[in-house]
Amino acid sequence: MNKRRQVNTSTDSRTSTDSRTSKELNPPMDTDERPLAGLATTPVSRRRLLVGGTVAAGVALVAAACGDDDKSSTTDTTADGTTATTAAGASGDLTVAEVAAGLEVLAVQTYEAALAAAQGNKLGTVPPAVATYVTTALAHHKEHRDFWNKVLKGAGKPEVTAPNSKLKPTVDAEFAKVKDAAGAAKLALTLEDIAAQTYLKAIPTLKGKDAVRKAAEIQVVDQQHQSILLYALGEYPVPVTFQKTDKAAF
Amino acid sequence: MTNIDDRAFKQLIAESQDLHVDAMRGINETIPVLEEIREERRGQEIDTDEIDRFNRNRRAMLQKMGYGAGGLAGRGLLAGSFGTILTGLMATPARADKTLDVQILQTASSLEKLAIETYNTAASQNLGGVAKVPGTAGQVIVKFVTETVKQHDEHKKGFQAQTTALGGKPQDTPNPKFAAEVTKAVPGFKQLVDVVDFAAVLEKVATDTYLVNLTQLEDMKSKELMASVMGVEAQHLASLRAVSALLKGGAPELIKIPIGADLAKLPAAAGSVAFPNAFEQVGPVAEPETGAVK
Numbered sequence: 001m002n003k004r005r006q007v008n009t010s011t012d013s014r015t016s017t018d019s020r021t022s023k024e025l026n027p028p029m030d031t032d033e034r035p036l037a038g039l040a041t042t043p044v045s046r047r048r049l050l051v052g053g054t055v056a057a058g059v060a061l062v063a064a065a066c067g068d069d070d071k072s073s074t075t076d077t078t079a080d081g082t083t084a085t086t087a088a089g090a091s092g093d094l095t096v097a098e099v100a101a102g103l104e105v106l107a108v109q110t111y112e113a114a115l116a117a118a119q120g121n122k123l124g125t126v127p128p129a130v131a132t133y134v135t136t137a138l139a140h141h142k143e144h145r146d147f148w149n150k151v152l153k154g155a156g157k158p159e160v161t162a163p164n165s166k167l168k169p170t171v172d173a174e175f176a177k178v179k180d181a182a183g184a185a186k187l188a189l190t191l192e193d194i195a196a197q198t199y200l201k202a203i204p205t206l207k208g209k210d211a212v213r214k215a216a217e218i219q220v221v222d223q224q225h226q227s228i229l230l231y232a233l234g235e236y237p238v239p240v241t242f243q244k245t246d247k248a249a250f
Numbered sequence: 251m252t253n254i255d256d257r258a259f260k261q262l263i264a265e266s267q268d269l270h271v272d273a274m275r276g277i278n279e280t281i282p283v284l285e286e287i288r289e290e291r292r293g294q295e296i297d298t299d300e301i302d303r304f305n306r307n308r309r310a311m312l313q314k315m316g317y318g319a320g321g322l323a324g325r326g327l328l329a330g331s332f333g334t335i336l337t338g339l340m341a342t343p344a345r346a347d348k349t350l351d352v353q354i355l356q357t358a359s360s361l362e363k364l365a366i367e368t369y370n371t372a373a374s375q376n377l378g379g380v381a382k383v384p385g386t387a388g389q390v391i392v393k394f395v396t397e398t399v400k401q402h403d404e405h406k407k408g409f410q411a412q413t414t415a416l417g418g419k420p421q422d423t424p425n426p427k428f429a430a431e432v433t434k435a436v437p438g439f440k441q442l443v444d445v446v447d448f449a450a451v452l453e454k455v456a457t458d459t460y461l462v463n464l465t466q467l468e469d470m471k472s473k474e475l476m477a478s479v480m481g482v483e484a485q486h487l488a489s490l491r492a493v494s495a496l497l498k499g500g501a502p503e504l505i506k507i508p509i510g511a512d513l514a515k516l517p518a519a520a521g522s523v524a525f526p527n528a529f530e531q532v533g534p535v536a537e538p539e540t541g542a543v544k
Contacts (some may be wrong), residue, residue: 130513219484
């Protein structure tokens with residue numbers, strides 16, 4: 001890398017973060033992190049002028065979901081004429097969205113089954129903290145599921161309503177063995193581990209910045225679910241120094 | 251036929267030539283760089299994220315030289331052959347530059363260093379009176395601090411190694427932006443919960459910084475490392491939130507591993523306090539330049 005290039009790139013980083021520096025401890029909300037903001041205010045973006053129909057599909061796809069409240073940006077994306085399946089990045093991000101939605105459906109169904117079992121007195125006495133955990137995690141996974149389905153729907157794909165077919169039989173078999181709250185927590189821990197690892201594995205491959213961000217936001221929450229489950233099960237809540245991906249769903 | 255004011259006309263021509271000379275001076279500096287970029291990327295697949303980054307570079311470069319697009323257009327210079335060359339070159343995406351990635355990794359190292367120093371400082375002050383905490387909670391918290399320092403040290407080493415792999419200088423000093431916050435906070439560590447709450451702030455800054463970084467990094471290995479570490483910091487944060495809630499709730503005796511039968515005694519809120527939102531809500535972050543090696 002030559003000197004001139006370094007200088008230019010340095011300028012890049014300063015330019016992209018100056019606005020944040022001025023805000024000190026406020027979260028960064030520049031347009032780089034909110035592509036929709038740029039799209040919404042720029043009917044024909046420079047990017048579009050340059051690359052035409054090869055707009056990063058992940059951005060467009062997830063933007064469609066994120067931008068539900070921003071009609072102009074959604075319209076803008078649609079007006080671009082870019083179809084999600086024409087770009088490599090798009091199909092890759094869509095595949096992740098489908099896998100993620102399938103996992104979230106599985107998590108929702110499993111937590112719902114656990115909740116029903118607890119309410120039916122099939123798990124013995126359920127500690128209040130565990131009951132709160134189940135309802136909280138259930139609500140989170142519903143939101144995650146709905147988010148990915150919104151992405152898929154925005155891209156013209158069908159929503160995923162069926163659980164991950166690869167994992168479903170195993171989870172069902174394990175759930176049949178659950179007799180108490182601890183057993184349910186162990187199964188939940190396995191699901192959270194798979195989900196977090198799947199997002200971790202997917203993030204570096206995603207093309208759309210919004211897709212990356214949302215996957216990361218979900219990964220963080222799933223890892224935190226794990227910590228509380230580990231604590232409830234009597235284990236150390238931060239068991240590894242680097243998160244792994246060997247249990248990822250793809 | 252309209253009479254031409256020769257004097258005014260010559261003056262306009264002179265001004266135009268001056269503008270042209272000025273413009274070409276900047277372009278003579280710009281074109282070789284752009285040509286180099288074009289050659290490096292010839293035949294490669296277009297990556298729109300790279301184009302975003304390249305556009306930011308280009309805009310900053312032009313603005314720095316006083317030749318923003320508006321200025322050039324206003325002077326009519328983009329309409330000529332130069333405009334064609336420049337437009338063509340600028341339409342070609344840049345090769346992935348690594349400088350921003352290096353800055354991000356250096357800043358991540360600086361956050362890890364800061365976390366290590368903060369935990370160690372708090373430990374040297376007995377963690378705000380951890381010995382006074384009843385039951386085994388004190389031991390659990392001391393172990394947590396010891397393990398967390400080890401993990402942050404491993405994270406720092408990982409980020410430093412990756413910085414080196416990308417050709418940068420590894421960072422080994424605390425992040426100055428948040429070091430200032432630590433300096434302000436340490437005198438206020440009067441009790442254990444003060445330490446716990448401040449540690450949670452630092453873990454959230456790290457978590458959220460890495461989360462935002464994932465949208466900016468280009469290097470695949472760096473992304474993998476960042477996402478992996480982010481997950482661990484998120485768990486530190488969750489643990490600290492739970493501990494803080496138990497301390498504030500007057501139930502420090504429930505801070506125990508394994509918790510065993512006392513699980514039933516945990517307040518209901520313990521099942522949700524560690525993750526207040528379905529999606530991580532990003533708060534203050536350390537911008538890439540804040541921890542970059544100068």
